[in-house]
Amino acid sequence: MTESIYTVTIRSIYISSIAALIAFMSSIALSTIISRLSRKYVEIVSSVFEALVGVPTTVIGLLVYMLLFPKGPLGALKLIYTPYAIIIGEFLVAFPMAYTYMFRHYYTRREKIRELVLSLGCTEKPVFKLLLRELTPILLSAYLVSFSRAMGELGVALIVGGGIEGYTNVLTTAIAIQTSLGNYEYAIQLGLILVSITVSLVVVLKLLGERVLWRLD
Amino acid sequence: MEIRLEDVWFTYDGASYVLKNINLELANPGLYILIGPNGSGKTTLLKIISLILKPSKGRILVNGVDYWGLSDESRQIELKSRIVYVHDKPILLRGSVEYNLKLGLKLRGDLRVDESLVEYYIDRYMLREILDKPASKLSSGQAKTISILRALILNPEIIALDEPFTFLDASRTSLLIQDLARIASNGSIVIIATHYIHRELKPHIKQVVELINGEISNI
Ligand SMILES: Nc1ncnc2c1ncn2[C@@H]1O[C@H](COP(=O)(O)OP(=O)(O)O)[C@@H](O)[C@H]1O
Ligand SMILES: [Mg+2]
Numbered sequence: 001m002t003e004s005i006y007t008v009t010i011r012s013i014y015i016s017s018i019a020a021l022i023a024f025m026s027s028i029a030l031s032t033i034i035s036r037l038s039r040k041y042v043e044i045v046s047s048v049f050e051a052l053v054g055v056p057t058t059v060i061g062l063l064v065y066m067l068l069f070p071k072g073p074l075g076a077l078k079l080i081y082t083p084y085a086i087i088i089g090e091f092l093v094a095f096p097m098a099y100t101y102m103f104r105h106y107y108t109r110r111e112k113i114r115e116l117v118l119s120l121g122c123t124e125k126p127v128f129k130l131l132l133r134e135l136t137p138i139l140l141s142a143y144l145v146s147f148s149r150a151m152g153e154l155g156v157a158l159i160v161g162g163g164i165e166g167y168t169n170v171l172t173t174a175i176a177i178q179t180s181l182g183n184y185e186y187a188i189q190l191g192l193i194l195v196s197i198t199v200s201l202v203v204v205l206k207l208l209g210e211r212v213l214w215r216l217d
Numbered sequence: 218m219e220i221r222l223e224d225v226w227f228t229y230d231g232a233s234y235v236l237k238n239i240n241l242e243l244a245n246p247g248l249y250i251l252i253g254p255n256g257s258g259k260t261t262l263l264k265i266i267s268l269i270l271k272p273s274k275g276r277i278l279v280n281g282v283d284y285w286g287l288s289d290e291s292r293q294i295e296l297k298s299r300i301v302y303v304h305d306k307p308i309l310l311r312g313s314v315e316y317n318l319k320l321g322l323k324l325r326g327d328l329r330v331d332e333s334l335v336e337y338y339i340d341r342y343m344l345r346e347i348l349d350k351p352a353s354k355l356s357s358g359q360a361k362t363i364s365i366l367r368a369l370i371l372n373p374e375i376i377a378l379d380e381p382f383t384f385l386d387a388s389r390t391s392l393l394i395q396d397l398a399r400i401a402s403n404g405s406i407v408i409i410a411t412h413y414i415h416r417e418l419k420p421h422i423k424q425v426v427e428l429i430n431g432e433i434s435n436i
Binding site: 067078112113115116117118119120121122123126130134136 | 233235267268269294297298299300301302303304310311320321324325332371373
């Protein structure tokens with residue numbers, strides 16, 4: 001008995017949106033810290049994160065597995081083969097992406113906004129709030145890019161989630177497992193859902209951006 | 218209000234000094250001109266006068282108080298709020314022209330907002346029709362105008378303008394010169410960095426400061 005497409009989809013969205021949210025918040029926090037450092041450190045951190053974007057998700061899955069498996073350092077938490085394990089892994093997959101996506105904008109705009117605020121006779125206090133407002137479209141895309149990346153990755157979900165039906169099965173693991181079972185029609189449906197979710201998000205964002213965000217007063 | 222630079226030196230990179238041994242006094246209201254070739258340090262000096270950059274060496278006395286030596290932060294905030302600077306390349310934020318124009322007022326939560334002054338500038342520079350336009354869609358001249366007026370409506374006691382006339386057409390240049398002259402004669406210190414002194418500006422000038430290679434050459 002295979003699980004309904006509906007529950008797999010909902011579970012996928014749930015897990016990936018949480019992982020992407022944590023990656024997103026961490027990226028803002030890290031950008032804030034890094035943008036205060038000297039240029040040298042800014043460059044170092046940026047290169048490291050750019051390199052991390054390319055790490056295969058299976059390698060990240062393996063890493064998280066080593067941490068969480070029963071005899072591993074965090075084995076006592078009993079997280080392996082739970083949705084939480086996938087969230088942790090997908091967070092690691094999405095974080096470098098979210099950070100790389102937003103940092104350049106964050107850095108250059110922060111400097112400009114800081115200059116502007118100071119030039120108007122204010123202290124630096126309103127800089128962060130203005131910056132978030134200024135970067136709203138960028139931040140939204142950064143979130144969606146991380147979300148798509150988390151939704152679409154297989155390595156982590158399979159290695160630390162295990163694709164357990166009714167529990168850790170997500171769209172990508174379901175596609176892999178059903179294909180190997182020869183259940184092609186079902187796998188193709190899952191694939192179409194996965195693609196249409198990520199594509200429609202991008203389209204919605206674009207429309208929203210043009211209609212609303214860019215005009216925000 | 219008065220401001221005095223004592224033996225001010227400034228370096229961006231810690232290696233070479235962009236400003237050397239600057240002594241300058243802006244003690245009386247009026248229109249001051251800071252002139253000098255490209256790269257002579259005009260922008261840097263204006264940012265130091267506007268309390269945006271901290272001198273590497275030397276002191277800045279605002280109303281006789283050593284600003285960067287102040288430990289009383291609220292006193293610093295109070296002094297700083299009376300001095301504004303206008304960038305040579307306008308910095309506008311995402312949002313409407315009106316949002317940008319009133320940004321300074323909003324940030325400072327100014328209680329003594331002079332709405333009639335805002336309206337005066339909106340009409341005088343014919344901005345009424347573009348108030349709702351996204352600031353990103355403005356021409357260079359319009360953007361420059363908005364960034365200058367955003368500072369003028371704060372009614373500052375000291376206003377430093379960096380190359381304010383670049384991008385402005387002849388009619389707006391004339392309007393602005395009249396406004397700056399009026400502000401200066403009403404008791405503010407207006408200091409303008411420029412590489413060339415506009416003809417219409419000449420009758421209003423109180424003093425010209427020439428900067429060459431980071432040093433003041435004559436006062
Ligand atoms: N942010 C900066 N970092 C390093 N050097 C700078 C920076 N801004 C200006 N400089 C250097 O300082 C010198 C003076 O620049 P500036 O004050 O902009 O001169 P001006 O406004 O008269 O053209 C120039 O040699 C310029 O290259
Ligand atoms: Mg300059």
